[in-house]
Amino acid sequence: MNDFQKELCQNLSKYCWDTIEPHMEHDDAEGKFRMEFFKGLGDYGVAGVTLPEEYGGAGLSYIDYCYVLEEISKVSVPYAVTVSVSSMVQSILNEYGSKSQKEKFLLPLTSGEEIGAFALSESHSGSDAAALKTTARKVEGGYLLNGTKMWITSGGIAKTYIVMARTGGEGAKGVSAFIVRDGDKGFSFGKAEKKMGWKTSPTRELIFENCFVADENLLLGEGKGFTVAMGGLDRGRVAIAAIGVGCAQRALDEAMKYSLSRQQFKQSIFDFQGLQFMLADMALEVESSRLLVHSAASSIDHSKPNSKLCSMAKLKATDTAMKVTTDAVQVLGGVGYTAEYPVERFMRDAKVLQIVEGTNQIQRVVIARHLKKEYEHHA
Numbered sequence: 001m002n003d004f005q006k007e008l009c010q011n012l013s014k015y016c017w018d019t020i021e022p023h024m025e026h027d028d029a030e031g032k033f034r035m036e037f038f039k040g041l042g043d044y045g046v047a048g049v050t051l052p053e054e055y056g057g058a059g060l061s062y063i064d065y066c067y068v069l070e071e072i073s074k075v076s077v078p079y080a081v082t083v084s085v086s087s088m089v090q091s092i093l094n095e096y097g098s099k100s101q102k103e104k105f106l107l108p109l110t111s112g113e114e115i116g117a118f119a120l121s122e123s124h125s126g127s128d129a130a131a132l133k134t135t136a137r138k139v140e141g142g143y144l145l146n147g148t149k150m151w152i153t154s155g156g157i158a159k160t161y162i163v164m165a166r167t168g169g170e171g172a173k174g175v176s177a178f179i180v181r182d183g184d185k186g187f188s189f190g191k192a193e194k195k196m197g198w199k200t201s202p203t204r205e206l207i208f209e210n211c212f213v214a215d216e217n218l219l220l221g222e223g224k225g226f227t228v229a230m231g232g233l234d235r236g237r238v239a240i241a242a243i244g245v246g247c248a249q250r251a252l253d254e255a256m257k258y259s260l261s262r263q264q265f266k267q268s269i270f271d272f273q274g275l276q277f278m279l280a281d282m283a284l285e286v287e288s289s290r291l292l293v294h295s296a297a298s299s300i301d302h303s304k305p306n307s308k309l310c311s312m313a314k315l316k317a318t319d320t321a322m323k324v325t326t327d328a329v330q331v332l333g334g335v336g337y338t339a340e341y342p343v344e345r346f347m348r349d350a351k352v353l354q355i356v357e358g359t360n361q362i363q364r365v366v367i368a369r370h371l372k373k374e375y376e377h378h379a
């Protein structure tokens, strides 16, 4: 970590611990999202870390962004997720949007005034995203969207939505991407999901009933929706991986503190070699995940995103988050299972990291596909 990154993380960490942390147990129990916390993160310049300064971003590297996400997720995985999804929307607009689309939609997102959301999944099409059924029918001056999106992070709190809908035939080539705004006629919100974790991050259905979207809000062109959706994916996966590292690091920190202070059999429980080996393995998993995440982030910084590495980082870091948070609950024993200590919350928040941005089975599919390409000429 360089001096700039150290200073950035120290300042951000102070804000997160002083302002967000004291509310997390309560807000997790109530499922309460606070816009003022998100705006507060925006004031630290972390709502649009990697976006160019021209559009209000901080113009920093992807590795800087990973440190930022790690720091936020040590206090709150859901707020880190809100930042990461909104950032993914910004990256998509920046990469595929026209000049006027960028000028119109990016500034409120990079400043943290508004939140962005990404709507690809539907009830019958999650991993098989190209099977989506939401339609966009061409009419004069624009398109009419009809269909329902499922499990959309920040549904209801976001203002700008990137929505994938079918303008053509079956499969990926028939999909287009649209910019839809909260308040557009024919766009409403369905049920809010009751979830195991990510309680302070709303997840909702989006309903489109003859929702008119003007031609100027089509991204890139008809049939380019999958290019848009998949273009953001490598970055999105590394962001989720960085959140996994932060989540696991917090669990390790809590487990270490507790194991050094808790006495059983007239000694601290840390002094039992059974626990030392467990904690050593936890630290090893966290550090090796961080290295893989930074390696994948570096490939993005060098404009050569390595999809295999991005999938490996997502797979490793999120499996680590699940394993390390589960082990942290074990280290704390009975109190680890109660809301008196935060480790059970981090364990619940870790689980869905293995599911979003492509499940961890899908990451293995991606890795295997790359391996086949690399090795098939040896066969």
Ligand SMILES: Cc1cc2nc3c(=O)[nH]c(=O)nc-3n(C[C@H](O)[C@H](O)[C@H](O)COP(=O)(O)OP(=O)(O)OC[C@H]3O[C@@H](n4cnc5c(N)ncnc54)[C@H](O)[C@@H]3O)c2cc1C
Residues within 6 Å of the ligand: 085, 118, 119, 120, 121, 123, 124, 125, 126, 127, 128, 150, 151, 152, 153, 154, 195, 198, 203, 352, 355, 356, 357, 358, 359, 360, 361, 362, 365
């Ligand atoms: C809290 C939360 C937030 C979310 N946020 C968003 C969002 O903001 N935007 C959005 O578009 N979506 C979002 N999603 C949806 C998420 O991306 C999907 O849940 C995910 O892609 C998996 O799809 P699915 O749930 O339909 O599972 P399925 O695709 O039905 O998979 C079920 C099981 O089958 C396995 N499987 C499927 N295909 C294969 C295969 N080829 N090989 C091996 N195993 C396979 C999966 O790994 C999984 O274990 C969110 C989901 C949750 C729970």
